[in-house]
Amino acid sequence: MTDHTPGSGDQPEEPTPRPESSSAGTGDTSPAGVPSQQPHAQRPDPENPYARPPEGQPAYAAQPSQDQQSYAAQGAQPHATQQQPWGHTAVLPQQSSGRRGGLVAGVAALALVCGLVGGGVGGYVGYQFGGDRAPSVSSLDQQRPARSVSTAPQGSVQQVADKVLPSVVQLQLVTARGAGEGSGIVISDDGYILTNNHVVDSGGAGSRLTAMFHDGRTAKVRVVGTDPKSDLAVVKADITGVTPAELGRSDDLPVGAPVVAIGSPFGLSGTVTSGIISAKDRPVRAGGENGSEDTVLNALQTDAAINPGNSGGPLVDMDGNVVGINSAIYSPGNSQSQAGSVGLGFAIPIDQAWRIATELKDHGSATQTTLGVLIGVGDQPGALVRNVVPGGPAEQAGVREGDLITKVDDRLIQDPDSLVAAVRSHAPGDRVTITLSGVGGERTVDATLVGQR
CATH class of the missing domain: 2.30.42.10 (PDZ domain)
Structure with a gap:
């Protein structure tokens, strides 16, 4: 499979070249990588620290080189031209007589003695007048508060996390070929969970799917229905008393609206990241074999960090309502064993996911x-x-x-x-x-x- 999705059971998706003819279209084109530059400093001669640099060449001149890893962050900028030690280029005087040299040495010694005496007198006076000062105050001696005083303001990421985290689960799939993790959203208090098809697919005979909930409980999971064309699936955990998420709407969600992504990137359950809606109605491929047209999605784009393992987790608005199902990330290059977020994540709009999930839950398949x-x-x-x-x-x-x-x-x-x-x-x-x-x-x-x- 060449496309990358953020489910850890398979690699994050890459865009796939568009076929000449299809019944459902081809994938979109993603931006090209940007090479980084790392500066290399030209240092002064350690044997002669006062030597001037060659004419026309500044001290510590940066010499950038090209880094072959695409889409890496830009390297640190080179330092500006720096002065020699002591703030200027020093020239050592040539002494013409020993008597003059002795005078210079004597003045230096006198200055040193005066400095020592001055320091001693100052220390003595400070000691005499500081005898009755108040005792010092240390943070380590203070009593800690009974609890954190940080309260979540209305509409903050903290408040959203407090509301949504109990409804997010980590899904662990163990097969004969290995193990992987993904995320899911509780949609009923008796254990129904909405996730991506590619999170639970490819299990085969003898595979085992387990859900780990926010309160620490775990339960066996069975697949209720899958829809590869929309990359959605509904599964059922053998558990009760869990907290279902609140579903929002995505049709009127404005570009630039703040959002929060929650899931289990790289197996780190309950991870919260934030960002905005970067674009809407973005045609992308997710979860299909060989980038087939069956997985073209009308996706929400976000810069909230989404990584392998976030697949199937919620993208929520600042009221804590689910507006999308995190499904794919753009991965620059094709030599990485497992890519991470570059600020281009994609989610299935909840308006479409709601209809598909309802049909999967009720009938096991979707139209x-x-x-x-x-x-x-x-x-x-x-x-x-x-x-x-x-x-x-x-x-x-x-x-x-x-x-x-x-x-x-x-x-x-x-x-x-x-x-x-x-x-x-x-x-x-x-x-x-x-x-x-x-x-x-x-x-x-x-x-x-x-x-x-």
């Missing part, structure tokens, strides 16, 4: 929204219609082979993945307006989307 077209890449921005499914929503709306889909409602369609993400963000039965560019110019049609399993 996917479809328009009924096979699409590919054209020579202009948009999704080129290669084929129209007979009797499908597109054919009934008047979409023809060769049309270029450029909009779904007010959302611009740049490529096939954009169309897949836009369609799957809707529920079956939703009516959408599609803007087409074809032989007869631009036109719009209305289509009613349908669901298929």
Whole structure:
């Protein structure tokens, strides 16, 4: 699998080159890596500390070199030109007679003696007048408070963590091939948990799935239903009396809104990070084998730190309501054994996850929204219609082979993945307006989307 997701059972995803033709689109392109620079200092001659640097060359001149690891942080900036010791370039005088040299030495000795005497007199006077001073106060002698006085203000990360942590679990999958961890969200007090499909998938016969809750309890877990196309799954833990999370909404979530991510990155359960919503309606791939089109998601992008093991955990707003399911991270390079956060994390919007989770919990499977077209890449921005499914929503709306889909409602369609993400963000039965560019110019049609399993 070449795509990276933050579930620790498999590697975090990388973007996959777009296929020439597909029924559900291809992945988006991620930014290129940025090489770092590390300065190397040119030091003065230790045998002659007062020597001037060569003409035109500053002391401690930085000489940066290229670091081959992509997307690394920029190195420290080189120091500015520094002066020689004592604040100036010293020139030692040449003595012409021993008598003069002795005079200089005598003055130096006199200055040294005066310094010693001055220090001694000052110390004596300070000792005489400090005899009646008050005793010193030490922090180590003070009594500690009964509890921390830090109270969580309304809307703070601390308050959000206090509310949401009891509803987040660590999922541990043990298989014949090894073990891994992920995260999950409690959605009922009798043990139903929402997570990513790739967290619980690939277990096979003899695998064992366990949930560890915030209060320290553990329980065996069975899979209720999975949906690889949306990268979602519902599992059931053999436990009662747990705290379900409160689900919010993502359709009106503004870009720049503060959010908090909670999960078990690298097995560290109950980890809290914060950031903002960096972008919405981002077509990304997550959780599929070989970056298949079945895993194109209409994702929320966030700069809150998301790492392997965060998969399936919640992305919540500052009221503590779940607005997304953390699912993928961008991983620069392809030589890393296990990548970490570079500030590009992606979550499944809760509006879509809510519908899928309900169907998985009730029926064990979920329907996917479809328009009924096979699409590919054209020579202009948009999704080129290669084929129209007979009797499908597109054919009934008047979409023809060769049309270029450029909009779904007010959302611009740049490529096939954009169309897949836009369609799957809707529920079956939703009516959408599609803007087409074809032989007869631009036109719009209305289509009613349908669901298929």
